Amino acid sequence: MTTDFIDVEIPEPGQWQQVSPGILWLRMPLPFELDHINLYLIEDYDSVTQTEGYALIDTGFGVRKTQEIWDSLLAKLDKPLTKVIVTHMHPDHIGMAGYLVDKYRVPFYMSHSEYFVARAMCAGSRGASDWQDDEYLVRCGMSEDYVANASEKRKESKGLGQVIMPIPLQHERLQEGDVIKIGTLGNIDSVETDQWQVIIGRGHSPEHVCLYNQHTKVLISGDHVLPIITPNIGVYSTEPNANALKMYLDTLPQFKNLPEDTLVLPSHKQPFIGLHSRVDALIAHHHKHLQSLKEFCKEGRTIKQCLPVLFKRELNEHNMFFAIAEAFSHLNYLYFEQTFTRDINEKNQYIFTLKSDLLSD
Numbered sequence: 507m508t509t510d511f512i513d514v515e516i517p518e519p520g521q522w523q524q525v526s527p528g529i530l531w532l533r534m535p536l537p538f539e540l541d542h543i544n545l546y547l548i549e550d551y552d553s554v555t556q557t558e559g560y561a562l563i564d565t566g567f568g569v570r571k572t573q574e575i576w577d578s579l580l581a582k583l584d585k586p587l588t589k590v591i592v593t594h595m596h597p598d599h600i601g602m603a604g605y606l607v608d609k610y611r612v613p614f615y616m617s618h619s620e621y622f623v624a625r626a627m628c629a630g631s632r633g634a635s636d637w638q639d640d641e642y643l644v645r646c647g648m649s650e651d652y653v654a655n656a657s658e659k660r661k662e663s664k665g666l667g668q669v670i671m672p673i674p675l676q677h678e679r680l681q682e683g684d685v686i687k688i689g690t691l692g693n694i695d696s697v698e699t700d701q702w703q704v705i706i707g708r709g710h711s712p713e714h715v716c717l718y719n720q721h722t723k724v725l726i727s728g729d730h731v732l733p734i735i736t737p738n739i740g741v742y743s744t745e746p747n748a749n750a751l752k753m754y755l756d757t758l759p760q761f762k763n764l765p766e767d768t769l770v771l772p773s774h775k776q777p778f779i780g781l782h783s784r785v786d787a788l789i790a791h792h793h794k795h796l797q798s799l800k801e802f803c804k805e806g807r808t809i810k811q812c813l814p815v816l817f818k819r820e821l822n823e824h825n826m827f828f829a830i831a832e833a834f835s836h837l838n839y840l841y842f843e844q845t846f847t848r849d850i851n852e853k854n855q856y857i858f859t860l861k862s863d864l865l866s867d
């Protein structure tokens with residue numbers, strides 16, 4: 507079993523490609539190494555307003571450039587938006603939601619946790635001491651200079667509000683097991699074709715929504731299941747005792763209950779077939795990292811010292827933020843399953859060590 511990309515050309519920003527009957531694939535640019543996000547439009551009928559249009563899944567980074575691309579795309583599109591659904595709170599997914607919801611005055615769907623985390627992240631500085639953010643970086647083993655520099659940057663930063671348009675004031679809650687109806691008048695007789703089941707993934711973000719259509723065997727996987735790249739699984743300063751990797755590994759196997767020939771529509775890279783082998787590969791990837799860390803931490807190590815074990819490439823500042831969070835999530839996982847001890851040294855840094863009774867030689 508392999509993962510195979512479907513034979514559809516990648517859409518240019520402002521264009522679209524049909525990937526399945528009634529489903530259009532869009533791309534928006536991102537100013538990072540990962541330079542794009544995929545968005546999807548599904549043909550829909552709003553029975554309240556009796557409007558034919560499209561349900562949108564995810565919205566793009568909330569900056570002027572994306573807005574311009576949206577404006578030109580919407581001018582070409584034959585029908586309006588009927589609803590906006592966002593898989594999770596990261597700026598490339600929720601960024602333009604407010605703009606689009608305000609433009610069409612349509613309902614906005616998210617899970618409860620993702621909606622409120624997004625609103626909190628956009629609220630900006632709380633205007634009080636941020637010693638806990640400093641402490642997080644110290645515990646990670648970052649240098650004094652790095653911690654001071656990050657603190658300075660936080661003071662200047664306007665937070666995620668810079669890259670997320672004002673978030674809609676209301677949301678429709680999506681939760682595990684919910685079924686959301688997205689479909690046209692044409693398929694009103696065959697009810698099941700417009701039923702999308704909500705499947706929640708955790709670990710990459712708090713309550714990430716995936717949508718699965720049992721009838722057409724299409725999965726909108728967001729960032730939870732990606733081809734080629736692995737979603738970032740991080741422990742951040744807002745919850746340093748999170749066991750994010752466990753949450754991720756616990757919510758991956760459920761996707762193997764879906765058919766192997768499911769068409770997976772991910773948020774990055776390309777749509778593919780081969781869900782089971784991709785889930786297996788993602789699980790194996792993390793177990794390989796855990797195994798390498800067990801080897802490396804026979805002597806006590808800081809989180810920063812573990813970075814070369816997980817990342818073979820040079821890390822820039824943007825990547826470093828996510829890299830230490832990712833290393834933290836693996837080390838916390840080994841700590842909570844009692845494979846590692848976690849101590850604090852004289853510099854106030856966490857030291858993770860393989861337990862002596864687990865040393866093989």
Ligand SMILES: [Zn+2]
Nearest residue numbers: 594596710729
């Ligand atoms: Zn994400």
